[in-house]
Amino acid sequence: MLTNTRSDRVKAVRALSRRSVRSRTGEFLAEGPQAVREAVAFRPELVRDVYVTPEAAERHPAIVEAARAAAVHVHEVSPEVLAAMCDTESPQGVAAVCRTLDLPLEVVLAGLPADALVCVLTNVRDPGNAGTVIRGADAAGADAVVVSDASVDVYNAKVVRSTVGSLWHLPITVGAPVPEILDALRERGIRLLAADGAGTTLLHEADLTGGHAWVMGNEAWGLPAEVRDACDDVVRVPIHGHAESLNLAMAATVCLYASAEARRTSRPD
Template sequence: MTDSQPGTEAFTIRSSRVSAARKLVRRRARDKERKFLAEGPQAIREALAAGAVRELFYTERVLSRHADLVREAPRSALVTEEALAALAETVTPQGMVAVCDYLECLLPPDPRLVVVLDRISDPGNAGTILRAADAAGADLVVFGSDSVDPYNGKCVRSSAGSLFHLPVMRGADTGEALSLFDAQVLAAAADGEDVFALRDSGDLAAPTVWLFGSEPHGLDDDTAGLAHRKVGVPIWGGAESLNLGVAAGVCLYTTAAEQRKPS
């Protein structure tokens, strides 16, 4: 349903619906309303496909390119550029922001590849890992102890729509989350075993839970002790280390490729 017909004045930053949506920038409001914001055509297209969009706000400049998204939204409204900028959390807004419902998380039966994030506070890293997990065909991503909210705006953007593709569990205790799975737990660590050596030995073919900690601090000793092995990506050049998202992508793709080999 499009509220803004030709000639209708665009909603402003003071409009009640825009004001209500702006509150979802804060986690407390998101949890209270069980809604969050998704910005940009790519994320909104995936959110629409998942049936998560409740309301869409758009500006005149994007209507000609993305009229299909406006038509598909259950409720939509034209807003001023100022109002859109207030809803967006980027320096250069993409002209569309959707209010989305929280997503249900159903634990998949017999998962073979699971990602658990522990104390990852950087939403960009978390969203990048979520995107890599989706691309590698992971069954589930768990945002464990003290990790960023997956509905954080930057995390949603960094996931590039992957948030809407696979189950995501939020706010779980890391130890309790790990106990849910009958699988080997591999803790990512710079001083761990070579991930490619594990691939060559065939050990990555088994159901696997990858446990990732924060980029600056890694996993604490107690949490790392919950894993069966510590595993890392070797550095063959002069770089001091790999970005967490890149390292996670290597680990996940290496595992997924091994699990997909014909038995």
């Protein structure tokens, strides 16, 4: 059992809380049983090490068994060591060092179906919002999530936790400038729908047939005019009550589910 909170291994894992270290090593830390379970189940080839306390090993034996079956190194650690490794105060007894999983934009677009559903995050800065949008995209059956260069790092610990494992379920590409993303999607034949409170098209009026991408803006200022103008339509989620607006994650999930339902009814049985 690893018990020394000042060991080089512990320091190296803890250092993954810094974006510069994640970028240099190509690794990040997934914390909590749900995230580690999904990583081991869906992308075990990307899991380098699993760290688990004795109590968590007894509580989540399936995670330990799956990791070992996939030839992933499993290390038993004291609760103090795990706390020293992790970003959260209560890491729930299990964490995993994983290799980054994003793919180049052209690779992701090449694998899309004709009626692709894509979510584009432009200048999204809040980790919780970004992670929740990825989770919502996964739940709605989206084919990919595209995260622009000015957005939060998807390997930020809070983003990873907020995806609740969905990070490993669908293709993700990061780092391209917004104009490049929009041009690449359009060349692939994917229509661009800007989700913005300034839209004149209401969600229930929008054409959600065929391949399309929802373009989501910054939490505070939404989408700039040049991005809205570059899209094929600007769509607004109607507010029927007294709420001023929906936050980014809520609006994205509503839009994605509307598209999922349109695609479900248009596909042959």
